[in-house]
Amino acid sequence: MRYSREHKLETHARIVKRASVRLREKGAHGIGVADLMKDAGLTHGGFYAHFDSREALVIEAFVHAMDRSTERWRKLAEQTPPDQRMAAIVDSYLTPAHRDDPGHGCAIPALGAEIARESPKTRKAFAAKLDQMIDMLAAQIPDVSRKAARKQAAAVIATMMGTLVMARVAGNGEFSEEILNAGREAALGRAASSKRVAKNTASKKGRRPALTSRRLLALRY
Amino acid sequence: MRYSREHKLETHARIVKRASVRLREKGAHGIGVADLMKDAGLTHGGFYAHFDSREALVIEAFVHAMDRSTERWRKLAEQTPPDQRMAAIVDSYLTPAHRDDPGHGCAIPALGAEIARESPKTRKAFAAKLDQMIDMLAAQIPDVSRKAARKQAAAVIATMMGTLVMARVAGNGEFSEEILNAGREAALGRAASSKRVAKNTASKKGRRPALTSRRLLALRY
DNA sequence: TGTACATCAGTGAACGCGCGTTCACTGATGTAC
DNA sequence: TGTACATCAGTGAACGCGCGTTCACTGATGTAC
Numbered sequence: 001m002r003y004s005r006e007h008k009l010e011t012h013a014r015i016v017k018r019a020s021v022r023l024r025e026k027g028a029h030g031i032g033v034a035d036l037m038k039d040a041g042l043t044h045g046g047f048y049a050h051f052d053s054r055e056a057l058v059i060e061a062f063v064h065a066m067d068r069s070t071e072r073w074r075k076l077a078e079q080t081p082p083d084q085r086m087a088a089i090v091d092s093y094l095t096p097a098h099r100d101d102p103g104h105g106c107a108i109p110a111l112g113a114e115i116a117r118e119s120p121k122t123r124k125a126f127a128a129k130l131d132q133m134i135d136m137l138a139a140q141i142p143d144v145s146r147k148a149a150r151k152q153a154a155a156v157i158a159t160m161m162g163t164l165v166m167a168r169v170a171g172n173g174e175f176s177e178e179i180l181n182a183g184r185e186a187a188l189g190r191a192a193s194s195k196r197v198a199k200n201t202a203s204k205k206g207r208r209p210a211l212t213s214r215r216l217l218a219l220r221y
Numbered sequence: 222m223r224y225s226r227e228h229k230l231e232t233h234a235r236i237v238k239r240a241s242v243r244l245r246e247k248g249a250h251g252i253g254v255a256d257l258m259k260d261a262g263l264t265h266g267g268f269y270a271h272f273d274s275r276e277a278l279v280i281e282a283f284v285h286a287m288d289r290s291t292e293r294w295r296k297l298a299e300q301t302p303p304d305q306r307m308a309a310i311v312d313s314y315l316t317p318a319h320r321d322d323p324g325h326g327c328a329i330p331a332l333g334a335e336i337a338r339e340s341p342k343t344r345k346a347f348a349a350k351l352d353q354m355i356d357m358l359a360a361q362i363p364d365v366s367r368k369a370a371r372k373q374a375a376a377v378i379a380t381m382m383g384t385l386v387m388a389r390v391a392g393n394g395e396f397s398e399e400i401l402n403a404g405r406e407a408a409l410g411r412a413a414s415s416k417r418v419a420k421n422t423a424s425k426k427g428r429r430p431a432l433t434s435r436r437l438l439a440l441r442y
Numbered sequence: 443t444g445t446a447c448a449t450c451a452g453t454g455a456a457c458g459c460g461c462g463t464t465c466a467c468t469g470a471t472g473t474a475c
Numbered sequence: 476t477g478t479a480c481a482t483c484a485g486t487g488a489a490c491g492c493g494c495g496t497t498c499a500c501t502g503a504t505g506t507a508c
Contacts, residue, residue, distance in 0.1 A: 032494060
């Protein structure tokens with residue numbers, strides 16, 4: 001079948017992209033090589049022409065997902081006034097749509113706990129991407145030192161991803177909404193300007209509707 | 222071998238207890254029936270005299286872990302002045318010791334994401350225990366409505382468990398400590414009295430050392 | 443430009459292994475008499 | 476109280492299945508001449 005060089009790169013990218021969705025949906029061990037290849041329109045035998053092992057694909061797929069999330073946040077921040085950037089990110093993250101579609105969502109709530117148990121190589125690849133994500137988010141916080149900004153960013157991510165894990169455990173009923181609301185309020189309170197009034201104004205002065213628009217969600221993580 | 226009735230109950234309890242440790246360490250799918258039985262000093266063939274299926278053990282083990290955590294918090298709260306209870310719980314939760322010993326730690330960061338993907342039966346069992354845990358923590362928050370207390374409690378748990386997942390991904394070096402500190406500060410800020418001054422007083426007036434004592438950690442979750 | 447050969451992405455059967463589950467069996471102890 | 480039998484928690488071999496990985500093969504296309 002001898003394909004051109006670009007063809008192989010495209011195929012490789014397609015496998016990674018599809019796998020990053022399926023692995024977030026099913027877990028790092030929840031889907032096999034054969035099904036992952038089938039999902040990319042191939043048969044399982046060709047897998048090792050692209051990856052040294054299943055684990056190598058898991059790493060690539062995970063890196064892909066994290067890069068997409070970080071890039072998404074960067075773009076969302078770009079088109080939002082500086083003092084509302086963190087709130088915009090939180091609003092777009094803590095939604096029923098994100099809770100119900102882990103395959104296209106943030107990789108941390110979907111795979112974080114499992115990755116922490118993987119080989120050092122896999123865990124470190126994840127940690128490096130998490131570090132980048134924190135840096136990107138920290139860069140959106142005005143008027144504080146890098147150190148303080150990173151601290152805030154790490155806390156916001158922890159609150160958001162923890163909330164999403166709990167909301168998914170809770171299903172999609174009232175209990176889940178309660179958790180989502182609690183997490184949103186907590187993250188926004190911390191994400192708001194230093195005077196800590198934004199939490200109240202945000203929910204009542206109509207700033208949020210624009211930020212939670214379906215368009216933003218359609219972009220996905 | 223015909224044993225007495227209590228003997229079977231004891232054996233059953235021992236399997237559940239040991240499994241609850243090993244499953245938190247290795248993940249909901251990270252260890253097999255044979256190894257779980259071996260861990261309890263038995264051979265795998267006897268498993269089905271105690272459980273209908275592997276999944277049934279996972280549910281029992283998980284319920285056991287959550288009950289222990291909730292009970293631990295209740296006891297810790299009992300021996301702490303009301304206005305410091307939440308801080309005491311946060312301080313005992315966000316530690317390197319807890320990060321490094323998932324087997325004896327909170328089941329939510331260890332198993333939450335995986336359980337959210339299990340059968341409705343398993344997920345609902347987890348959700349019910351999470352609900353109980355939120356209620357227990359909410360009961361420690363003075364001077365607010367039950368609804369508001371539950372909201373705060375849910376947010377504190379989300380921040381704590383999210384922080385622990387991220388800290389585990391980050392390993393056990395500087396990066397991990399940074400995350401732990403960020404999460405602790407964020408959770409304590411929210412957990413403190415309504416005037417939001419406790420965060421500063423806590424870290425400087427020597428209240429914390431007593432609360433983070435090794436003794437509390439030795440009790441485990 | 444045309445032809446013969448080499449390449450290698452992709453195929454599908456097969457491998458060895460570990461898993462959850464089943465099953466015939468054991469034998470110490472509970473129970474009926 | 477003593478004896479014969481029934482019970483059933485626990486054993487260890489075996490099952491069927493799915494998994495990650497290997498391998499001989501294919502055939503369309505790149506490349507050398």
